[in-house]
Amino acid sequence: MMHRSSPPHLLVFLLLAVFWLDAAGTRTAIIAQEGNGTSNNDSETGSPTRTVVFEADDSNATIFDYHQIKGRKSSGSRFGRREGELDFELTGNSRIQSMTSFGTQWSGNAHLLWDGVVGESMNSSFDVDRTGVYDVMIQLTLAGDYGLFRMTLPNTSVNREIDLYSPRVELAPTIVLKKVRLEAGRQPIAFKLIGANNKARKYRNRGYLMGLDFIQLTPTDMPHNSGNTGAENSQDHQKIVDAVTNQRNPDTATVENSKAMTTQQLAEFTRAFCIDCHNGESSDTEVNFAHAVNGQNWQQDPELLRLARNAINHHEMPPETADQPDAAQRRAAAATLNALLTDYLLEHQNHAPTTMRRMTRYEYNNAVRDLLQLRGDIYPLPEKTLRGSHDYFRPATGQSPRAILIGNRTLGKNQVERQILTGVTPFAIDLQAEGGFNNRGEELGFSPILLESLLRLGKTIVHSPEFDGYCGLTESLFSAPESTTKLDLEARQRISRFLERAFRSPVEHATINRYCDYFAVRLKQTNSFRHAMKDVVAAILASPRFVYLAEASGTTSKSQHDSYALATRLSFFLWSSIPDDELLATARDGSLLDPQVLDEQTQRMLTDPKCHALTQNFARQWLRLDQLVTAVPDFERFPRYYSRIGCEQWKFGLQTMIEPLLLFDSIVMEDRSIMLLIDSNYTYRSDELQSWYTDEVPFGDRENRNRFNTNQQQYKRRSLTDRREGGVITTAATMTMTSSPLRTNPITRGAWVATVILNRPPPPPPDIVPPIEADDREIESSGLTLRQRLKQHQSGATCAACHSKIDPLGFALENYDAIGRWRNEYASGLKIDSSGELLGKLKFHDVVELKDELLRHPELFMRAFSEHLLSYALGRQLKVSDEPAVNTILSKVMDARGQFTTVVRAITQSHAFRFHGHEPSPKASEMPVPAMPVPAMPVPDAKGKQ
């Protein structure tokens, strides 16, 4: 038993620390190319692109205009590199080998390794996004026991012999094949072992090896993005190549031209710069390196490695007040830690499993709606914020409407439908995970109360008086067949078809029999085919095979999901609902397991209006918009936030909340770049919301009655020229919900930006939080701005370490008051200082420059957004082991300039999405504990669960 004052086990601390720091996923690396623009051309010759940690001044870098990205035609992965260890199918003897012990020159620090005897072939395949003519660059490895191979690309004329012998382990000269025509889809490639160099020695006395580092495809026939001038193009082109190469393994990139440290050197570095605080005894930190200084334990703890790598790489540590390593030392340490981490991840190639979960109440609504082909929802859900009065969300058109008539279910008046089907009421709302989404198995529990709800729901839905007119299956499923001779057979056919759709899996005879038996019993009791069939459906709606998203357990980390499970995963990701018939058909014949079919289905589903769930469910949670519901700007200070209708009071948040969601809608519908979420030159606003932003006194001189509309409003698409507006960060919704009643709250705002925009959630506040005046006027009366006051307040080094990173992001937004309106100075006339640094390095003077920095370093937001969406798609928290998947996704997203469909497609193509997670062997401290202590007294209760 732990003594109550003793520090818990190191591992627990570390896990917790990482949990907090990384609540929603993996972390962003801050990398950019060299500031002076003298980028190299190494990529042409195939050796890894040299990159460095960027050291500020790159203010001259051009900003790409992301408004050019629009339309459903993917630009493909133009500069994508296919890594041997990540992107090639592993068959036969193929496996991944970490190359860090041989140097840092291998891309991704690893390659695909194969061995065989003469006559055998290494067969594999890789993806080609688009049919076309490419320059193909092939990077192989040489070594003393590597053989002589004939390489073929079967659908092309490529066929050549390659000798991979070298006395040393090193990269082979890059092979460049000019102008090879490749078909879109999975492209086979083969290396047949045909012999060996005379000097080569045999591997295990029998055969020879080969190593494939990467293949890079450069299209020779594709025009660059329309709208770009040629001059910009070449620069852009290089920039993307650099960025993509960096992103593959961002933190290797920091250091590829720096030397790795030895274990001994790393230990010395740690002793010199870390151990004074991180020794397990300091009360200021829970990160402890004491066990790791000897270098051995590092390898055992990837979370600690990542924490350390990122802190050093991002200049977060050592703290400003402590001794600093020089730039070379810093790079070398980061490189070494990264190499150790990469080693670990490759050896343990394995992502975390997704815990089986039940549907949320939002998903249950959609699933029942689609299963029974209902005309609308089954119950009103206040969390489904957007209530369009017309079906404006039609992504197939590729065009978001000029104007949308819309209300706010969450906050608006008369917007939540009282009841849809009589007697049908939802179960309790599912709460979001901290820094994450509400679709995680750990938190979606099941209780007797929920089962009661489901039993009641099933029954009340099908027997509600409105049901027959509301359901599209009234005839085909529920109506008694004309002929009664083969009634049983007909019922059986209907039930078995329905079960397959409801359970999203093949249904065995025993199960069909049980439901048919139940049908027969109910038919006998009610003497009504329709009634009996409804009872069958009611039961199915409460079945675990309907309400759980279960994925059969994989035998290894490399086993693919079964096609039905993959279909379910895909439809719940894009639609928050069950698969439709077309998707189910690809599951039935197994074709969905083909990545190309999976991609086609992904693209098809993104044109279906059902993907409005990405706005209603994902975007709302991602933006934490729920916090606007209870925002209460002080009534006297901000009277215009309120309007009285009758005796009720309404908040303007009901209009502001809609703006960021409609922007998101338009990005999905028009397939625009996610970078518009940072900065857009258009937005959707009602006239009243426009007045809120632009008029000195919004709503003119209207009194507090009927000051603004609380029902539906016409939201018009408006061009923006003022860059203080646009994107989601500076919307009135965000600014209001991150404020206190009497003032802005820069810390809350900074934490919001860090979490939502950068996916670098700050650690929770410490137990001791000194208070700050609730009213900025009180602060200003002492002659201080809020910023100066907060600075005073965080004089301690412990506070400053975190706040110096969080707060500047909030201060950048100080020009927006507590209800999101622009102000040039504080009420007292004191000057607003909105300058700061992004992630400690990128300097800005105001919010527009902050946006510029985010646009100039799009990898920051693209990574964060990809991580959020991947976490949502998987229904789990991302782990350090997901880093390779995120890097691959990011490189595709970078290629496509953040085009929305590319983000989604890259996710559905990712290993993490398509393959099983694998439960790691539990460490002692993580062993599941029995659910309850064993009572000493006998508890004869049959269900005793111990």
Next chain:
Amino acid sequence: MKKNRLSRRAVLRGSGVTIALPLLEAMQGNRTHASAMIPAPRRLAFFYIPNGVVQSAWNMNEVGRDYQLSPTLQPIESVREEILVLSNLDRIKVAGTDGHAQASTCWLSSAAPDELSPAGYPLKRTIDQIVADSAGRETSFRSLELSCNPYEDNRESIYFDNISWFGHGHVARSMRDPIEVFNRLFRVEEYTNSTSVLDLVMEDARSLGVKLSAQDRHKLAEYTEAVRTVEKQITRVRQRQHDIAKLNPTTPIKAWQAMRRDEFIQVMGDLMILALQSDLTRVATLMTGPERWGSPLNVEGWFEKPIQHHSWTHGQHNAEIRKQLERLDLFHIEQFVQLVKKMRDIKEGDGTLLDNTAFMLGSGLSSGEHHVCNNLPSVIAGRCGGAIKTGQHVRYAEGTPIANLWRSLAMAMGVNVRRVGDSTGLISEIS
């Protein structure tokens, strides 16, 4: 010997709805006749206040029977003979997890830091659920979890919003809508004929289970456990259908969103009392509000403007804020005492419902200012069938685990648990 009886009219205070309890016989059906000689059942209920209390206004110097009540505890003067105040009971603080989330999730389990859920909180089976494993065997509902969470946003995760847990990652989700609670207790006909459906879905669970990983089978067990619980519930509710029908209660009509703060707590409390009194359950938890949840809150009649409970707790070294916070603590004690009095007014055999109940007020933090977990506010009303020596204030040795109290309360409920969390023994005032 007198029989257990319900008062003639139980009034759902404030909601303007009365539950007609027309016949004393209602609760004197066959069951109570048969058990006339059996002592009334013992009940266990918890009343949770979030974010701790102002310590300076809570603590008392004197111990024993003639202790002087502290300012915050003044309202218990009128029922002090029914009350046991306990000082110096501690919980293990789990470093690195959120101070507030662990206050609610770990309070009733005293789970130690090495018992983490994937989400980072130790979530062992809480003491109310351990007791319900036995005490829930005879009642229609094994336990009742209620919350007066007044916030309409969903700012925080489930860890802030629940104190009752079945186990690791398996929450006994609290209900916050009085109408739903009422329907659950008294309008059960909607699912009582679901036995055959339960058979079907149980078979589905079996066919699903064979394909799952160990972790997922653990998750599926939540479902199968719910099925078994509901099955038993249906049987027992049916057995008592006659009694329940005779209660003839009327559904409350006022939505919780429209209730005053005190009204909300009292209506929920009334429902809890009604369930305990009519022996529909013997174990209940009632959260007056969730932990943290930085949204402002109206407490009508007590504060003019919306209050900020959580941020006040961090600002309480400011005398002005502290005064406000003390007033809020007083408000909660006042609500508790009102419910205690209602339980005392319900006759049961030779005594009262309160005599047969342990109704405990507490919080998972002693002070919210620094998230302290030592000297947790702990007040027990009722004697739990004679097991509890009330009418005194007891101060334990520093560092006494509150888990000792959980063991003792379980013992009073007839459940012998060898260890709970970090327990080291029993509390001598409970036998």
